[in-house]
Amino acid sequence: MSTSQIAFLKGHGTENDFVIVPDPDNTLDLPVSAVARLCDRRAGIGGDGLLHVVRSAAHPDAEGMADQAEWFMDYRNADGSVAEMCGNGVRVFARYLRRAGLATEGDLAVATRGGVKRVHIAEDGEITVSMGRAALSQAGVTVTVGGRSWDARNVNMGNPHAVAFVEDLDHAGDLFSVPPFSPQSVYPDGVNIEFVADRGPRHVAMRVHERGSGETRSCGTGACAVAVAAARRDGADPALTGAPATYTVDLPGGTLVITEHPDGGIDMAGPAVIVAEGVIDSAWLETMIG
Numbered sequence: 259m260s261t262s263q264i265a266f267l268k269g270h271g272t273e274n275d276f277v278i279v280p281d282p283d284n285t286l287d288l289p290v291s292a293v294a295r296l297c298d299r300r301a302g303i304g305g306d307g308l309l310h311v312v313r314s315a316a317h318p319d320a321e322g323m324a325d326q327a328e329w330f331m332d333y334r335n336a337d338g339s340v341a342e343m344c345g346n347g348v349r350v351f352a353r354y355l356r357r358a359g360l361a362t363e364g365d366l367a368v369a370t371r372g373g374v375k376r377v378h379i380a381e382d383g384e385i386t387v388s389m390g391r392a393a394l395s396q397a398g399v400t401v402t403v404g405g406r407s408w409d410a411r412n413v414n415m416g417n418p419h420a421v422a423f424v425e426d427l428d429h430a431g432d433l434f435s436v437p438p439f440s441p442q443s444v445y446p447d448g449v450n451i452e453f454v455a456d457r458g459p460r461h462v463a464m465r466v467h468e469r470g471s472g473e474t475r476s477c478g479t480g481a482c483a484v485a486v487a488a489a490r491r492d493g494a495d496p497a498l499t500g501a502p503a504t505y506t507v508d509l510p511g512g513t514l515v516i517t518e519h520p521d522g523g524i525d526m527a528g529p530a531v532i533v534a535e536g537v538i539d540s541a542w543l544e545t546m547i548g
Contacts, residue, residue: 263537266296267354268303271346271530273475273511277305278354278532284316290338292543297336303538306474307344308334309351320369327367327374329355335470343372343416345478349385349530352377357532372416385530389415389479391522392486399439401451403431410439410451411487415524417469418449419483423491427455430465433473452480454488462488463508475511482524485516496520 264286267278277296279286288310297305310332314320320330331351333344348368355361356379366377376388395412401422402408406429410420420439424430430453431437437451448469457463464484466477485505489495494503496518504517514528 264540264543265535266303266538267532267535268305269309269350269353269530269532270511271349271476271478272509272514272528274344274346274477275305275475276307276309276347276350277303278309278311278350279538280311280354280358282311282313282316284312286310288334293334293338294336295543296538297334297338306336306468306471307341307347308336309347309354310334311351311354314369319371323369323374327369329360330369333370335468336472337470339470340371341417341470343370343375343479345387345389345415345480345482345526346476346528346530347478348375348377348387349478349526349528350532352379352385352387353530353532370416383529384527386525386527387478389482389524389526392483392518392524394486394490395444397444399441399444399449401437401439403429403437411483411490412444413483413486415479415482417479418445418447419452419480420445420449421452421454421483421487423454423456423487425455427453427463427465429453430467433465433467435472436469437467450477450480450483452477452484454484457506457508460488460492460494460504461506461508465510476509476514478514478526478528481507481509481514482516482526486518486524489518497522 314324314330378386393414408422410422413419466480489503
């Protein structure tokens with residue numbers, strides 16, 4: 259680490275929480291072990307993931323998007339692994355940029371490994387993210403928990419999801435470990451698994467096991483995948499009906515509103531909050547990661 263102290267913030271979107279590390283020029287070394295230690299809830303700061311804030315032009319994974327988006331969300335899971343995208347993370351990322359004076363209310367572009375995401379920061383604080391289009395595959399899987407099995411819909415939102423509709427969210431079990439699924443060859447790099455129960459017309463509730471993080475209080479890309487899967491199940495595919503399909507998705511940490519448009523574009527609207535800021539002692543971090 260190049261400095262004695264490293265700035266950080268803590269934020270959450272519907273209680274999906276993140277350690278935020280501003281590093282515009284990409285000067286910090288953040289190996290897997292360092293990220294995992296920072297996200298540790300007992301020995302570190304604690305979070306479902308880490309948002310490394312970098313100018314796109316300064317990061318090799320994003321320099322090709324620098325002409326479209328000044329800022330790159332270098333997202334890491336809680337175990338330190340790299341992830342393509344995080345919907346709640348994008349909202350918190352945008353909230354940080356606004357707080358730091360690096361973005362204004364209105365429209366904003368954010369580069370991610372899942373592509374450039376368009377964000378709108380409203381005056382009332384709600385943040386809407388244009389999440390792109392879902393890719394649906396016929397290569398589904400079977401998810402099994404506690405002797406029950408469900409066919410899961412394969413939805414990709416820039417990261418992979420398996421969506422299973424269940425009668426009771428308790429049927430998902432504790433979600434401490436990855437729910438067994440087969441065939442595993444469908445998701446060679448792992449998968450986020452959503453369990454979904456109906457709450458009313460175009461209103462569902464979900465729990466999720468996020469790849470690399472375990473059960474989280476919320477998952478933005480997961481909520482989008484769930485809305486898409488529900489629309490197909492309900493015969494409300496906007497490409498066929500010509501009308502947007504909006505679903506309210508309840509998560510343990512709050513509520514997101516997902517709208518899929520006839521052109522396939524998906525918008526996700528919800529809150530994002532910064533709750534704290536401080537400094538990390540780099541000497542401690544170097545000691546912890548050995």
